[in-house]
Amino acid sequence: MKEIIKIVLIFNALFTMFFSACIKPKKKEVITGVKIYKLDSGLKNIFDKFDYLGINTIFCSPQIDSLKDFISLAKKRNKRVFLIVTVFYNPEALKKDTSLYAVTNRGRIAKDDWVEFICPENEEYLKNRIKYIIDLIRIYNPDGISLDFIRQFVYWEMVMPETKPEDIERGCFCKKCINGFKDFSRIKIPEDLSTTTEIADWILHNHKKEWGVWESEQIYRSLEKITKQIKAVNPKILINLHIVPWRKTDYGNGIENIAGQNLKRMSQLADYISPMCYNHMLKRKPEWICSVVRDISRRSYKPVIPSLQVEKEYLETKVSDEEFRDSVNNGLKPPSSGIVIWNWETLMSCPGKIDIVRNAFTKVRKF
Numbered sequence: 001m002k003e004i005i006k007i008v009l010i011f012n013a014l015f016t017m018f019f020s021a022c023i024k025p026k027k028k029e030v031i032t033g034v035k036i037y038k039l040d041s042g043l044k045n046i047f048d049k050f051d052y053l054g055i056n057t058i059f060c061s062p063q064i065d066s067l068k069d070f071i072s073l074a075k076k077r078n079k080r081v082f083l084i085v086t087v088f089y090n091p092e093a094l095k096k097d098t099s100l101y102a103v104t105n106r107g108r109i110a111k112d113d114w115v116e117f118i119c120p121e122n123e124e125y126l127k128n129r130i131k132y133i134i135d136l137i138r139i140y141n142p143d144g145i146s147l148d149f150i151r152q153f154v155y156w157e158m159v160m161p162e163t164k165p166e167d168i169e170r171g172c173f174c175k176k177c178i179n180g181f182k183d184f185s186r187i188k189i190p191e192d193l194s195t196t197t198e199i200a201d202w203i204l205h206n207h208k209k210e211w212g213v214w215e216s217e218q219i220y221r222s223l224e225k226i227t228k229q230i231k232a233v234n235p236k237i238l239i240n241l242h243i244v245p246w247r248k249t250d251y252g253n254g255i256e257n258i259a260g261q262n263l264k265r266m267s268q269l270a271d272y273i274s275p276m277c278y279n280h281m282l283k284r285k286p287e288w289i290c291s292v293v294r295d296i297s298r299r300s301y302k303p304v305i306p307s308l309q310v311e312k313e314y315l316e317t318k319v320s321d322e323e324f325r326d327s328v329n330n331g332l333k334p335p336s337s338g339i340v341i342w343n344w345e346t347l348m349s350c351p352g353k354i355d356i357v358r359n360a361f362t363k364v365r366k367f
């Protein structure tokens with residue numbers, strides 16, 4: 001009898017342990033973040049302001065002055081630092097070697113205003129870029145790497161709600177990428193097509209979906225190479241991904257079919273997903289931010305932390321304090337895991353918005 005009771009008790013304990021592990025909510029980490037590209041004052045002063053505002057995570061350009069001191073002070077002041085690294089956007093590399101340019105479906109080099117992209121099929125470039133990231137990790141030992149421009153060429157900041165997907169210029173349709181597509185999909189392209197535009201038009205007319213899968217595959221493969229090597233240097237380092245703020249229904253699932261960001265796959269290699277929910281520049285209402293976060297959360301396995309704009313970009317009308325407050329409130333609504341303010345320099349020039357951020361950040365739970 002005693003034996004039976006013992007077995008029942010052990011079974012009961014295991015059963016409880018198993019189910020409590022299953023139902024135990026994951027520790028909620030609310031990111032109260034900011035992107036910083038330039039130091040506006042001394043380090044101590046800046047970190048005092050981070051504390052005042054309740055900022056716990058800093059997404060920082062590796063180009064800021066005194067980066068080493070910045071990161072060492074961040075560790076002392078209990079702030080996490082992600083270094084922002086651009087992947088296929090690299091004006092310096094393109095200046096040195098114009099053969100790196102991606103090619104759009106209109107047969108042009110992938111350059112529109114400040115947005116210029118490198119072909120994702122260039123293995124040598126990616127190898128060098130990974131080396132650059134590894135060097136940053138070895139020298140500065142940041143808590144995380146925040147990968148920006150890990151996507152195909154598209155000037156999404158100019159894509160408005162009414163834009164039709166077929167009117168969006170995209171890439172890359174260089175010879176290497178088209179050959180890669182042929183091998184990947186086993187689709188035969190008619191031999192009488194010769195120019196890039198003819199081939200791109202034929203592909204997008206007849207095999208749009210397959211092309212989207214190929215574009216996503218290129219980006220996923222690149223991300224896989226990057227993260228594998230990063231983790232080999234530091235297995236604990238965190239990875240954040242900057243994501244185009246398009247929902248599945250926007251532009252014919254353009255996030256995958258145009259930008260090449262398949263979140264189901266990419267999120268498995270990341271710790272955070274950060275859609276750039278710049279509603280004002282995209283002529284969207286603040287509530288739209290929440291709908292993007294919801295949509296992206298459904299397809300990602302990782303916490304979603306929308307990035308929010310502080311002041312006007314591209315447009316003439318300013319972002320009012322009321323609109324910004326609405327954006328912050330919408331950005332923090334479930335299932336969001338926090339927000340990232342874009343960016344520090346602009347926020348510091350807007351006293352009303354500093355108060356809004358402080359009020360919001362000091363209310364959320366700290367990790």
Ligand SMILES: [Zn+2]
Pocket residue numbers: 102103119120121172173174175176177
């Ligand atoms: Zn290419």
